Amino acid sequence: MLFMYSLCNILMIYLLIISFFFFSLGFYFIMNSLVYFIEYELFMFNGSQIVMTLLFDWMSLIFMSFVLFISSLIIYYSSEYMLNDKFINRFVILLLMFIFSMMFMIISPNLISILLGWDGLGLVSYCLVIYYQNVKSFNAGMITALSNRVGDSMLLMSIAWMFSYGSWNYFMYIDFFSMSFDIKLIGTLIVIAGMTKSAQIPFSPWLPSAMAAPTPVSSLVHSSTLVTAGVYLLIRFNPLYNNSYLSSILLFISLTTMFMSGFCANFEFDLKKIIALSTLSQLGLMMSILSFGYVYLAFFHLLTHALFKALLFMCSGVVIHSVKDCQDIRYLGNLFFQMPLTCACFCIASLCLCGMPFLSGFYSKDLILEFYSMGYSNLFSYFIFYFSTGLTVSYSIRLIYYLVVKDFSFFSYHYVSDDNLIMLKSMFVMVFFSILGGSSLMWILFPTPYLVVIPFILKFMVIFVCFLGFWAGYLTSKYNLFDFMLNISYKGIFMYSGMMWFMPYITIKFPYYYLFLGLNVNKSTDFGWFELFGGQGLFNILSFLSNKNQFVQNNLFNLFFMIISFWFIFIFLI
Template identity: 60%
Template sequence: MLCPFSICVLSFIMLFCLSLVFVFLGFYFIMMDLVYFIEWEIVALNSSSIVMTFLFDWMSLIFMGFVLFISSLVIFYSEEYMTGDLTVDRFIMLVLMFVLSMMFLIISPNLISILLGWDGLGLVSYCLVIYYQNVKSYNAGMITVLSNRIGDVALLMAIAWMLNFGSWNYIYYLDGMSNSFEMTIIGGLVMLAAMTKSAQLPFSSWLPAAMAAPTPVSALVHSSTLVTAGVYLLIRFNSVIFDSGLGQALLVISGVTMFMAGLGANFEFDLKKIIALSTLSQLGLMMSILAMGLPKLAFFHLLTHALFKALLFMCAGAIIHNMKNSQDIRFMGSLSGQMPLTSICFNVANFALCGMPFLAGFYSKDLILEIVAMSYLNSFSFFLYFFSTGLTVCYSLRLAYYSMSGDFNSSSLHPLNDQGWVMLRGMLALLTMAVMGGSMLSWCLFPTPSMICLPMWLSTLALSVSLMGGWVGYELSNFSLFYKLQSFHYYLISSFLGSMWFMPFISTYGVGMTPMSAGGLMLKSFDQGWSEEFGAQNIYSYSMGYSGVNQWWQNNDLKIYLVSFILWIMVLVVFIMI
């Protein structure tokens, strides 16, 4: 049996080497314009065969490389973060199963094998969310797994509908049949599945709840695996979504999700939940760009977001680890003096999230906003894009103000330091990619520069909105007493905006009080009531009565009854004749 240290190190080395191979293969496939479609016949019996298909193109290879790179650093980081956990080997095995499920999903051009990875992600994510065994984790795991089951059922219905085609390899039907009725139905079901996995409205409440998992899991889930699975699936199905007109509905839903998450993060004080809501906001951005028919740009933002979001969660984990598991940002402060190296990584990741030139997030976010400004878009969607960008900078600067500046607000006897070198090495590797990754990906994915011609006020709008959002975030934090008093003054509005528009309550109490109670009533009245009375129990009672008569008949001598019967007949005949 390997010790936990060797499991972490071996997993890190294996995944890191594989990630380099896949990334370089992906860049080679881009340059040579290659696509490999591999079919592996697992079982052949008479005329039937079970075939496993794999699709290797530049998109799947680069995405696999990024997932493996981030997961390798997360496992390396977990070696120190999970110190003292007696079941750390089980934790590493769960993370490896999680990564394996994501690999299946990425390389599958077939809805059946996609379901294998899709359900694997759902099951292992449930196991990881309830890893810390307490009531809060159990509740969070339950809302996570039940929300994702809706998407699983939608995917199963899409598989059933694809029986019309004679094959489950959806990749064959995307171009020629993208606006047919059958593909529209399948596209709608796949879109529903992607909305549950990527936590779009009205399925958003599970994403902050999943923060009950250990922080390394959050770094992996919120950067490149679970929540991006829906986005990746829609990138593959983009021609169906765009041609069938489903993109218009997706644009509104994802835009409102982006706006809702940005507003909610400004009212939140839990460090991990703020970062989770920022993930939700960025997922809305990716989905909305997909709805506009730009899958390559959505994929570019997915990759750059994975780099700085994993770094942001790792820094948050290091801070929580040193704060002795306190996550409230009001108890932090002056962390830049106590943990300078962690603070550098944290601020760089925050600036990349805001789209600071020339960090990773800038290359994708700025390009997205400029293309949005150049597109034929209604004023409501245009407002959601740019206002949500301002909100991103607003909550990021608020988070930095509470945690990095001012006085230290926790106990005077504190263990804050930057001596966790194992965690820091993992963070510094991601720091390099958060600074350089955006430009490298931009050069590889978009070798020909795009010509964007805008008037001055539109070309500077993204920068102006970001600066305005940052100023508002700073002012709100600076006048925190006034801000809190106003929040209490308008308590209903504050509670509505700060609780994701009451979505967690609807997802728990609403589901529990209405459909569940109705289901209990149906169970008592029908399944255990009239159905039993006229069904199984009725048949049972009649069968028991008839079998009793039959048994009584079997247990007696037939001759005695026959003689008695004949005698009675004779007596009756004599009586009638007389």
Template identity: 70%
Template sequence: MLFNYSLCFLLFIYLFIFSLILFIMGIYFSLFDLVIFIEYELFMFNSSQFIMTLLFDWVSLVFMSFVLFISSMIISYSEEYMSGDYLLDRFIILVLMFVFSMMFLIISPNMISILLGWDGLGLVSYCLVIYYQNVKSFNAGMITALSNRVGDSMLLMCIAWMFNYGSWNFFMYMDFLVTDYNINFICILIMVAAMTKSAQIPFSPWLPAAMAAPTPVSSLVHSSTLVTAGVYLMIRFNPLYLNSNLSIVFMFISLITMFMSGVCANFEFDLKKIIALSTLSQLGLMMFIISYGYIYLAFFHLLTHAMFKALLFMCSGVIIHSLKDCQDIRYLGNIFNQMPLTCICFIISSLCLCGFPFMSGFYSSDLILDIYSMGYLNLFSYFIFYFSTGLTVMYSVRLIYYLAISDYSFFSFHYIYDNSYIMLRSMFIMLMTSIVIGCLLSWIIFPTPSFIMMPLNLKLMVLLVCLLGLFFGWFLGIYNLFDVIVMYLFKNFSYFIGNMWFIPYITVSVPFIPMKIGYNIMSVTDFGWFEYYGGQGLYRVLMILSIFNQSIQNTMFYIFFILFSFWFILFIFI
């Protein structure tokens, strides 16, 4: 185990230093507007070149620095969190493969290399989700893998469709083919692939199901790697969607995803699933602002969200560890007096999620709300957007109340305190970064200050929605109205909302229909007439011929005598 601990510490140091180097390079590339495009010929076969292409700009460098920084903190965090695991080496190797697949996807301007990183994320995520080898983890891993395979097939069709252009380096010619007819089909394929990876409706059920993985994996997946791959792909392919009707469809899907996940989070009692549904809500927000046309604003929110969401999962892992692996928030409460440091990190990260002023989430969320208020969309989307924002504050306040303020409802005899020094070290580094990264990134991504002037009622709308969410979250948490009213008086409604609008059942039922059809076709063909006239029929024919040949060989002398007599008679008379 000493080798495992030293390995974790060395990886933590190396990844942390490398992330700082990449972040400084990203700032430099942003200031001087530099782009480096590298082509490296791997080998040549019959005058066909196999070239590896890499793209380094400020977007890819800053994103890679965040991925490496968060992964370094999570590997250091796993040193103590996974200390009881005898296969820590395997876990660390899987996490590193996961991180390197994401980095490979980030720096790829080529559809082939994007597919390699994309498939690497899907495969390693399946291995990590089924890390705890039980039936629940296996089912969650199958849902995750099969949902992501839809996106993989979309990318494969996109690669085949790009044969029309003679190259898969979309970075070169994407701006000049916006009006081309074939590019519309590529747009649809890319949009479906991004929806599967970022868990937009109807591919949302795999995101809460992936909570079967260890908490460090959940922290990494939901902050900067797997779920953000779809957002990053949409950012790279955004010129294809400008002034397109597909952006309107995508905007509607992301709005419904925001609303659905926000409502479901208020009906959920599993700690990790509430945080997972909050990730789904924020992904809907990022996809919405991308479809609105502000890709750098979505990238800004992606980076700030990665920091405090990783911290939120790390805090939940410490709480779950301390409370004997209990994840039901109804059993928790009043742990602020016993675990003050962990609760401080949890509350601050929740405030960042709510967009509390001068936290990291405030700089991106408030700017998104202001930009959206200056648009010309209809009243329905405006209402759903602001209502989903209020739901974010609502479930965050509800979660804080259940964990830190309500009565403790677990074991009477317990011993809980902040003794996880290695995990607290990673959490405090993430805490400091989550507080300051918002203003720092706003200076880097938007170096020219902009002044937004809005009517007073629109500007106060954000404050009003947040205050209403705070009030209802606190009120419903204190009086337990979710338990009393919803669970008993509106059982069917609560069952509908709590099960993500029955989308998991639809997701399972839709593949069942072609599976049933395929089974019937296989029964008729492979197990039916094809087998009767194929393998089994050939077997019967050969059996008859072999029996006839054996009978001939057993009576060879009699047959020879009869044939000789027949020949002799013919010879005499003819």
């Protein structure tokens, strides 16, 4: 255990050094408008180049620095959270493989190398989700893997469709072929792939199911790596779907995802699933602003969201760790007097999520909402957008109320305190960046300040919606309004809202029949007729004939003597 603790410390230091190096390099690239493109041709096949390509610009460098920074703190955090785990070395190696896959995807402008990193993320995430080896983790891992395989197949089809272009470097053809049918089809496939990885409707159920993984995995995977890979892919491929029918479809799906996840989070009682649904809501926010074409704004919110969402998962992990792995928020409460530091960090992260002024979430969310107010959108989508923002504040305040304000409902005799020093240290570092990260990033990414001039009512609409959501979340929590819906009259509504509009059942039932049909076809063909008349049957026939031939050759003299004897007996009898 001491060896693994020192190993985690060494890994944390190395990752932090590389992270700060990448960040300073990205800052230098922004100031000098630099882009480095490194290409190495491996071989050529039928006129198509198989090339290892690396793209270094300010976006990839800063994103890599954030991923490495969060990963270093998560590994340090894991050294205490996973202390009693017998296979902690396997856990750390899986985390490092996950980080490497994400790095590879970030710096790849080539569809094939993107697929390698993309598939690496899916495979390692499956291994991490089933890390606790039980039936629930296995089912969650299967839902995660099968949902992400849809996106992998879309990338494979886009690679096959780009085969005739002579190269898979997508940015070489975006402008020239922007109106062709091929590029529109590739854009459709890429958008579907991004929707699967970022868990947009109808692929949403895998994200809450993936909470079966250990909490450090959730802090890393569902804040800055796996779920943001789809958003990052759509940021890179933005010209393919911008100002087309795809942007309208993406806007509709992302707004529906925002509303659904925010609404269902108010009915959820699992601590980690509430935070997972909040991640889903923020992903819908990024996708919706991407559909308007504001690429840098979506990237800005992606970075700020990674900071406070990782902190939120860290705090929830400390709470779960302290109360004997209980995740039901109805058993918790009044933790501020027992875990003041953890609760303070949790409240700061939740307020960042709400977009409270001058915290990191405020700078990106407020700017997104004001840009949305200036955009050409109908009243319905405008209402859904702001209503979903109010729902974000509502479930955040509800979560704070259940953890901090209401009475403690766990065991009568308990020991809960802030004695997890290593986890607290990593959380304090993340708190510092969650508070100051938004303003610092805004000064770096947008050297010229944005001045959004809109009417007074629209300008203060964000603050008004935040206070309205605060009031709604406090009242529903104090008077247990959602608990009353558990009675016979409203149980159906509660089940519909708490089960993500029954989407997990649809997701499981829809592929079930096709998988069952495939099993039967496989049993009757590959394990049936193909075995009898295919390679295995041919092998059995040849083996039988070979054995008979060997028998004949080994007993040739005896057989000859028996045949001659029978012949003489036959003649004598005649």
